Amino acid sequence: MEQDNMDDSSYLDFDGPFLTNLPPSIRRYTYHGEQQFSNIFESESSTNSELILFHASKETIEALFNPDQETPIAKLCSSFDTKERLFLITMPSKPHSATIRGDDRGKQPDHGWGPRRRARGEPDSPSVVLEVAYSESNSKSNSDVRFWLNPNEGNANICLTLQIHKSRPEIRIEKWERRQGRIYRSEVTYITKKGDHSNVTHHPINIPFESLLRRPSERGERDIEFSRGQLVEIAETIWETQGW
Template sequence: MNHGGEQGDTGDVALTAISLDISEYRYPGVDDARKICGREYDRFLAGHKDNPYTIFTHVSESDFVELDRAGFRRLDYNTSCRKLAITTPTAPHEEAGTRFSALLTLKAQEMGVWRLLSSRGSTTMETQERKKEPDASWGPRQRYSETNIKWPSVVLEVAFSEPEDKVKDNAWWWLYRSNRTVLKVITIDIKRESGNVYVTLWERGAAPSRQHPRPEARAVSTLNIFRGQHGNPARLEGTDIALPFKDMLLRDPDPGHGEGDFIFSQAELLEIAENVWADMGLAS
């Protein structure tokens, strides 16, 4: 499967995977950074660049805090090389993330466990080398009230017009750099040119070893949604996405109380894709 280089332990904001069509700017301060992001966003919308990133160099940790407080979103910061990638949210990106999160909320409510969940949203998580925001994240409420653990147990990453390697690397970082606290990652990978949508559930693969210090994340299940063209219906390949209850709430489900895995059916995920296509101006 090739939906997925943060290299080594440094991460480098996965810049090796997204550097083919990106100009880098020396960080100029919040106000000018906002103008630059606006220009890059306009270029992306006009089709003059193929990704939604803006990269700044020479960004200090205090600069990162200032940008975060100023309302910049989707920040991915490498502390060692002092580079910051800002992903400009787009309508298809936000549509997919918002609808998937709402669907998860509905399923938690139907099982009567919504009050037991903590919705962590895009809370920034950090390691020694990197600070990163997910598109959405969740974990058991009890974990955060009774322990010092800040990481979620489940993360959602949405990609719109992003390289496949970066999608996989983002999943890898959450799974292997969270001290084993992130148990599952869902990625929704939207391709701008074709409109195809790839939904994947990831988990850790092999444990790191001397021979294999960076093992691959493992795709547990995948649903590929190919947009129909010329009046043809969409074509689906793969399975429902079954997010284990235990990985979300860190305990076994109680079937007697209606608890079970969070099942995202092919029909539900197709509906999300159809809304994404509408935002892209594409007929389904």
Template sequence: MGMRFNTYLVSIGSATIENKEPDYAVQPLNLPAGRTPKWPTLVVETGKSQSHHDLDRVARQWIQKSAGEVKVALTIKVSRTMVTIRRYGRSGITRAAVLQTITVEKRGQNSPVRVAGGPLIIPFIDLFLRTAVRNQADITFNDTELEEWANIVWKSF
């Protein structure tokens, strides 16, 4: 993308849904006029023992209870053989929907890793609350990067 994210994003942990902070949340360092700093623009919820249903419920709540101020919710469900990433966003005025599902699967110790549904794309405007300029663009994690993420996760099992 041609810029350092940590210069333009700040990690926040003050917003809660049902007394739960997200596993990770960020918002732009410079918020547009009138935008409350209460809500992040992106939240991440991860789960190893949680079900997809539980992660789905929480991701939808972040978007809906913030009245769309949370623009992107990512859930990352991990197991020994699969990492599933879902990107949620607004659907209509008040609803949240799964906009993208990516699976990274390892069927056996010596079998190749398979990525389906990639690349993971986080729209620039949703994260930074402004249009991209010059060399700025959507944040894209290609299949190779997704495979590297999964391999790092699997090493911890």
């Protein structure tokens, strides 16, 4: 079931900022070489920083993120933009998927899925992606959504964002798609907990078969649905690590 009564805040423009609109809480540095990067990385590791933003020339970024010769820095990078001359480092806590490149930008999803076998000419990128945010702002999540749903960049069909609240047992899941040439938030689900009771505001979350596999379904094939019970199970696993 889709929520069609949303206002204009449910839409994003493809041409919005990618990395320039990140919150001021993210530390910013100018890149001056691998040794300086290593010193900053080690220093920030001891402060529980989750993201670091670096400014560098277009030529430096292209060299660091050359797909034919992956550098140690590239393995730590979650996003880059040669036009904005910025690259974003995510402090490692879990493995990431491969970097997907657009014309001027690149990004790694937290998780991504797509057809195992692709027809000739189909994009070698996930059709459905998930971005998980623990302390990131809406501006960071929105820039991720723009990248993944832009046909010239991530070219995904669906982008799911899962935002974990730091100070209370609350998880917000948003489902974003392309609609009439714009990026549209088609579903919003809140999972909350009070005492021993968990509440889910909107379920199931539906992933259409054709959006995932990039082909029409055949007999016996159907959409993927995340039921209330499955969503609560995901939330409880997260809350257990948070101590709720």
